[in-house]
Amino acid sequence: MVAASLISVGTGTVEFAGTECGPIEAGAGETVLYSGLRSGLPLPYGCASGGCGSCKASLLAGRVRSLWDAAPGLTDRDRRRGDRILMCQSVPVGRCVVQAPLGDRPEGPAPVRVPAVFRERHRLGADTALITVCTEQRLTWMPGQFVHLVLPDGVRRAYSMTRPPAPRAGRTLEFLVRAVPGGSASRWLFGGLAEGDRILVEGPYGKAHAQSPPDRPVVCLAGGTGLGPVLAIADRLQAESAGRELRVYVGARRREDVVLTDRLAVLRDRGASVVVVVEDATGPELAGKEVHRTGLALDHLLSDLPDLTGHDVYLAGPPAMVTAALRRLVRGGRAAADRVFVDKFL
Template sequence: MNDQHKVRFEPVGIEIEVSEDETVLDAAFRQGVMLMHGCKEGQCSACKSFLLDGDVQMDRYSTFALADYESDEGYVLLCRSHAYSDLQVELINFDEEMIHSGLPVVTVSTEIMSMTDLSRDITRLVLRIVEGELRFYPGQYVDIRIPDHDEHRSFSMAAPASPDGTLEFIIKRYPGGHFSGLLEGQLDVGDKLDVTGPYGTFTLKASSERRLVFAAGGAGMAPMLALLRQMAESRNEREVVFYYGARTEADLISLEDIAELRERLPQLTFVPCLSESWPEDWNEATTGFVHDVVGRHEDSLSSCDVYLCGPPPMIDAALGLLSEVGVPREQIHFDKFTITAESGND
């Protein structure tokens, strides 16, 4: 029997209905309530909350996301939690501006318009929606289903929604990657792909006028481009400095897009950072890992809104820096690219 239960979220006072066969997070998505989340697979802890009352059972998760002692104290991961009674849940991380503006999660059919290699291991993928309608905010991501499989991979859009229904992605290719590996000769223009979303709360907060600091590495370029393009379209005049980390000069991507954005956003400063090798005339102050460069260049981070996107080591190092210099938690926004638990790829 698949019973229905009510879940009330405090301190925001929002109530949803949830079936026993769906997670609390999925039920929220279905009803257009955008709770804080990340990987949706029990690995990142972004949706960690406190169970005030009720009975839940959790699917398998990583103890890095929820330690055993936290579970014993009553903490839960909403992406793994199934309700078996009415629940009262205290949200730990939430954004009231975002939570009330959620868009229902839908599945649309798309076809591949183009695939272009941007570097030795990064591809620009452009899809066109051929059936359905997908609304999303710049900075959000979708799940792309792997053809002929039940599995999916998550990728951020690199541009705001367009009238013609195109979706642009910047995807890092991994050897043997279940989806990214298909970009090396197995997928072709015209192939169909199912896309589900939107997900994510990595969006520009309109209520703030603080100076912006962006820091990204690799395919983390994608949501940053989406946010910058949104700023250009809306003529947002906030000052923004974008630090982008790559290994070598050959790994720097989307430089033409950044140059075009700088013409439309005169308040944008772009700082490329190289960690492994650099030209002889390279500015020594921008060598090293991206968080190190940010630390050397920025002396008033606590007065900025900071947006981070990239692989876990980069995000963890940057969060450590921000904690050291006293940046308030509400001014930090990050999108951590987690590795899929079962395959270790994509």
């Protein structure tokens, strides 16, 4: 049985001013962003989680319900204006009309909402696990993208797939997840959910997907669970072009936080250069936790490769690491702004 909070019944419609698109029905919990993307509109967004502000729009008429009133994507000034909304956090109530900036064309598959079951929690360390869910219908995504898991109490959080989809489309989604103490989703993912429990998957979302031409060298920087999408991206890039130059830098806090070294070994066997860096290497050496260097992965990357203007760069992980990397790479003129693809785990 699907929990009551997961059943989608129509609650409103959204119209996008200035587009040919007519009124779009939005079911319970379906956001303005989801409704527009699902209908093929090239709406702007980043985190789809309320944090970045990329999906700001104006509410011209009607009412929306906010999923997260305090979402940092809106500033105090936005709130004072009164008509500003975050499309990713707004669910239409009745009929509403929204004015949003539009891009040129939608990127990748449109998101869908599909019922799914929780399949497996495979512990990798004290606070990290590989979480597997199976969707009822086939889903397709681009390596590096993420979905929202909508949990039985309605809490929704973003998680990035660790593998490309099976040929054409897949039903099995795997995520590398770190537990946040007391976290609303962590409570479910690290305890509350048992095998067979029903959840919803909404997606795919995300623009930091594998998109490098075969002859372009690539560098990936993964911090913590940012390793998940980086594995999917590296896997796809190697499959597309076996001989390409691919370097993967993986940062972790301590030796025990280094995970999935077997998958890193596969990348290396296929020709990638893999550098694992821990901030604190004082603990004992651990079997299967190969560490190459100490310090910050970003420092090592920039010291090895001071000029990345000819590379594509993929960044995934904690906001502090991604922000620092962007500052030093793009503002520092070391990488081309339009060739840096960012997945910030806000």
